Amino acid sequence: MTTYVYQTIPQSPDEKPEYFEIKQSMKDASLSVHPETGVAIRRVILGGFGILSSGKAASQQASVGSTGCCGSGCGCH
Numbered sequence: 567m568t569t570y571v572y573q574t575i576p577q578s579p580d581e582k583p584e585y586f587e588i589k590q591s592m593k594d595a596s597l598s599v600h601p602e603t604g605v606a607i608r609r610v611i612l613g614g615f616g617i618l619s620s621g622k623a624a625s626q627q628a629s630v631g632s633t634g635c636c637g638s639g640c641g642c643h
Contacts, residue, residue: 568592571610574600585610 570590573583588597596609 570596571612572597572600572607573610575606575608577606 567589568591569587571585571587573585576583586600588601590597597607599605600607
């Protein structure tokens, strides 16, 4: 089961959305209403996470990623 973040859809400009988490299978469709209250909701798309590192390996990896070179003479296809 995956935990997804949802928010309520404000019905007026002064209403603030409420955020909450719901566990669902990745195969399940996004919910459109809160399962307990019936309030309209939408899934919040969050950014992924990356692995941060430092040192020589990190700078080499960053330069390879920015140039598209795979490290074997840039003749990769």
